[in-house]
Amino acid sequence: MISFTPNDEQQLIIETVRRYAAERLRPAAHDADESGATPPAIVEVGWELGLLPSALPEQYGGFGDAHSALTGALAAEELGYGDLAISLYLLTPNLFGIPILHCGTEEQKKQWLPKLTDATFVPATAALIEPRWDFDPRALHTIAEREQGYYVLNGHKAFVPLAAEAAAMLVYAREGGATQAFIVEKGTSGLTVLEREKNMGLRALPTYEVLLEDVRVPRDARLGGEAGSNAELLLNYSRVALASLAVGVARGAYEYARDYAKTRETFGRPIAQYQAIAFMLAEMAIEVDAARLMAWEAAWTLDQGRDATQQAALAKQYADEAVLFVTDRAVQVLGGHGYIREHPVERWLRNGRGFTTFLGLAMI
Amino acid sequence: MIDFETPASIERQVQLITMLGEQVMRPIARYYDEHEGERPWDYINMIWQTVRSQGGRTLAAPIVGDKPDDNGEKKPRLHNLLLMHTVEALSWGDAGLYLSTPGGALGGAAVEATGTPEQKERFLKRFTEGEPKWAAMAMTEPHAGSDTAAIRTSARLSEDGKEWIINGEKIFVTGGLMSAKESPGFVVVWATIDPTAGRAAIKPFVVESGTPGMTVAKLEHKHGIRASDTAALVFQDCRIPFDNILGSAEIARGDSPSSGSKGFKGAMKTFDATRPAVAASALGITRATLQFTANYLKERGVKVRYGAPLHQQTAIERDLLQMEAQHRAAWLLVLNAAARMDAGQENTLEASMCKVKAGAVANFVAQKAVELLGPDGYSCKLLVEKWMRDARINDIYEGTGQINRLIVARRLLGYSSRELR
Numbered sequence: 001m002i003s004f005t006p007n008d009e010q011q012l013i014i015e016t017v018r019r020y021a022a023e024r025l026r027p028a029a030h031d032a033d034e035s036g037a038t039p040p041a042i043v044e045v046g047w048e049l050g051l052l053p054s055a056l057p058e059q060y061g062g063f064g065d066a067h068s069a070l071t072g073a074l075a076a077e078e079l080g081y082g083d084l085a086i087s088l089y090l091l092t093p094n095l096f097g098i099p100i101l102h103c104g105t106e107e108q109k110k111q112w113l114p115k116l117t118d119a120t121f122v123p124a125t126a127a128l129i130e131p132r133w134d135f136d137p138r139a140l141h142t143i144a145e146r147e148q149g150y151y152v153l154n155g156h157k158a159f160v161p162l163a164a165e166a167a168a169m170l171v172y173a174r175e176g177g178a179t180q181a182f183i184v185e186k187g188t189s190g191l192t193v194l195e196r197e198k199n200m201g202l203r204a205l206p207t208y209e210v211l212l213e214d215v216r217v218p219r220d221a222r223l224g225g226e227a228g229s230n231a232e233l234l235l236n237y238s239r240v241a242l243a244s245l246a247v248g249v250a251r252g253a254y255e256y257a258r259d260y261a262k263t264r265e266t267f268g269r270p271i272a273q274y275q276a277i278a279f280m281l282a283e284m285a286i287e288v289d290a291a292r293l294m295a296w297e298a299a300w301t302l303d304q305g306r307d308a309t310q311q312a313a314l315a316k317q318y319a320d321e322a323v324l325f326v327t328d329r330a331v332q333v334l335g336g337h338g339y340i341r342e343h344p345v346e347r348w349l350r351n352g353r354g355f356t357t358f359l360g361l362a363m364i
Numbered sequence: 365m366i367d368f369e370t371p372a373s374i375e376r377q378v379q380l381i382t383m384l385g386e387q388v389m390r391p392i393a394r395y396y397d398e399h400e401g402e403r404p405w406d407y408i409n410m411i412w413q414t415v416r417s418q419g420g421r422t423l424a425a426p427i428v429g430d431k432p433d434d435n436g437e438k439k440p441r442l443h444n445l446l447l448m449h450t451v452e453a454l455s456w457g458d459a460g461l462y463l464s465t466p467g468g469a470l471g472g473a474a475v476e477a478t479g480t481p482e483q484k485e486r487f488l489k490r491f492t493e494g495e496p497k498w499a500a501m502a503m504t505e506p507h508a509g510s511d512t513a514a515i516r517t518s519a520r521l522s523e524d525g526k527e528w529i530i531n532g533e534k535i536f537v538t539g540g541l542m543s544a545k546e547s548p549g550f551v552v553v554w555a556t557i558d559p560t561a562g563r564a565a566i567k568p569f570v571v572e573s574g575t576p577g578m579t580v581a582k583l584e585h586k587h588g589i590r591a592s593d594t595a596a597l598v599f600q601d602c603r604i605p606f607d608n609i610l611g612s613a614e615i616a617r618g619d620s621p622s623s624g625s626k627g628f629k630g631a632m633k634t635f636d637a638t639r640p641a642v643a644a645s646a647l648g649i650t651r652a653t654l655q656f657t658a659n660y661l662k663e664r665g666v667k668v669r670y671g672a673p674l675h676q677q678t679a680i681e682r683d684l685l686q687m688e689a690q691h692r693a694a695w696l697l698v699l700n701a702a703a704r705m706d707a708g709q710e711n712t713l714e715a716s717m718c719k720v721k722a723g724a725v726a727n728f729v730a731q732k733a734v735e736l737l738g739p740d741g742y743s744c745k746l747l748v749e750k751w752m753r754d755a756r757i758n759d760i761y762e763g764t765g766q767i768n769r770l771i772v773a774r775r776l777l778g779y780s781s782r783e784l785r
């Protein structure tokens with residue numbers, strides 16, 4: 001039965017995360033961006049929301065709710081509304097935990113999932129993106145080759161969040177013509193975390209390039225063991241998470257521009273009373289709502305256990321465009337002030353521009 | 365509970381209409397595009413059986429005599445969701461034919477929204493019996509389009525107070541010929557009872573087909589949707605019974621919301637249902653275009669891959685993906701507006717939002733499709749060029765994209781029509 005109204009449980013999640021976003025993320029976002037550092041205390045408070053543990057079964061130390069992409073989408077929008085970089089920091093362990101939850105062997109789940117339910121934030125991460133213009137998650141240039149009892153990994157990764165401190169990293173590589181994932185523990189020989197990256201946006205999120213040179217991992221480090229993993233399913237979890245984060249960023253930019261336009265006066269009246277501005281705001285609001293519904297539909301389809309690649313890819317594509325459009329228009333509504341870092345809209349544009357690059361950088 | 369599952373009852377309805385679209389509408393679509401003055405009686409007679417059995421409801425007008433559930437049971441209400449799917453699927457078949465569907469249409473919707481029970485019985489019962497009949501809405505005038513408050517058509521009381529005498533000119537009346545002349549239907553005419561009193565004095569009046577003084581002055585020759593007639597109506601001392609006014613004959617003073625609810629504001633309320641319906645119609649054309657274009661290209665070796673990275677997508681593939689995403693987003697906005705109505709929630713904002721989006725998307729997709737198919741897209745051998753022409757009206761009627769942006773902006777910003785003009 002078609003409905004777009006969150007139920008009580010979903011509403012509670014929205015409100016809880018929204019409060020965290022308003023009270024913690026928003027006030028910290030500017031300084032975190034300028035200094036390039038996420039305050040650990042904010043991450044700890046975010047971790048206490050239990051977004052990841054609540055999606056893990058009780059037998060692995062979780063709270064036992066079924067993992068739901070839709071619930072994740074609702075939370076992700078609020079996080080994106082708060083601050084994208086700090087949120088991606090907070091969500092980094094998901095990049096490790098969710099693939100293991102969905103594709104891991106029983107041993108892998110037993111070994112790793114309980115570690116992700118600790119009371120304090122656990123840095124664990126994943127490496128999918130490669131530093132090349134023609135990056136393709138279905139045809140990676142990082143290669144895994146089977147050699148007796150081992151897999152040998154070779155390649156070059158980029159945008160690996162928290163790579164320097166992560167206890168373990170899920171490395172995606174091409175193996176036997178498909179994309180598979182391998183658990184690589186910190187300190188494994190041949191694994192080099194390069195210098196921290198500097199990007200246009202996401203400045204509060206430490207990301208790194210990572211080199212893999214003849215990295216040998218045991219056979220049972222392959223996600224899903226002999227059966228392997230379903231990379232497309234995992235990409236869909238990422239697409240939905242990113243689409244929802246983008247909706248949050250866009251909503252924040254729209255609301256900021258709306259409020260600004262109602263107070264800023266030119267020629268004796270608020271600029272929002274001119275159609276040139278009012279129409280931009282109307283279009284921004286429409287794109288935010290449209291992108292949200294697309295993300296919800298994709299998330300819902302995933303939760304039904306159906307193949308959601310079509311919905312998720314379209315939702316992400318839509319959100320990628322919407323967030324760029326909305327954040328760009330927000331800068332324009334503020335005019336010269338929009339270009340000054342005192343206002344957050346230029347940061348949102350820098351963050352918004354990145355979504356076409358971020359596949360694999362978030363899961364929820 | 366957020367849910368995207370289409371109810372089975374709606375799925376069944378869509379399947380039936382799709383069959384009708386394939387077997388009845390598509391084969392005659394080109395003919396009636398090329399023969400603008402002819403009415404599609406083959407389609408009309410077939411669809412009338414269905415319309416009649418469903419109580420004449422072709423737009424927002426609920427079934428005549430439809431009683432609210434009085435055993436206190438709360439059944440999920442599907443009315444508007446069903447309506448959107450119906451309109452969408454009929455327009456998938458052919459938008460021009462859909463618009464020529466007999467029944468209450470916009471005129472019926474106005475009666476439903478603003479009429480008394482007696483008036484509903486008197487005016488709407490006809491759509492459940494006899495031969496095909498139409499009703500139309502006459503709002504626009506040569507100098508007053510979106511600016512409906514500038515309406516000059518007047519209605520004054522006769523000396524004995526028993527009749528209204530209507531004078532003026534209306535244009536762009538969809539189905540005006542069938543409603544005013546060629547069937548025993550009616551036209552809902554918006555006229556002022558006091559030209560000095562502004563909006564509050566503008567009232568809807570039901571003028572029965574064939575009433576002396578009402579003439580069809582002109583039939584328009586249009587860019588698209590040619591199977592549907594668009595008429596100019598002239599009223600010269602056209603006399604109708606006093607009881608044909610919908611709502612109160614009082615002119616509400618001040619901003620009292622209750623006094624205005626049945627008049628002008630009541631008319632505006634009908635847009636909450638009709639704008640999503642127009643958006644749904646637009647997206648029916650869009651879906652037809654999109655399906656056809658994707659299949660046509662697929663048969664010629666152009667694939668659409670979901671989630672392929674940008675560097676691997678061809679320009680055409682990228683266009684198709686964008687068309688599909690835009691179409692889906694617009695459709696979800698329509699469903700959102702309809703679901704709110706079904707839940708009894710205010711939806712003026714969402715109605716205009718989906719209308720803005722669908723109007724833009726319908727044009728984008730249809731115009732892109734003509735481009736992608738090259739000479740075949742431009743040729744009348746296929747329906748693609750026709751769909752582009754049919755789609756174009758959707759960003760214009762039932763409120764242009766601009767007027768709907770204005771409505772959206774006023775709602776979002778909390779501005780009155782005086783503050784944001």
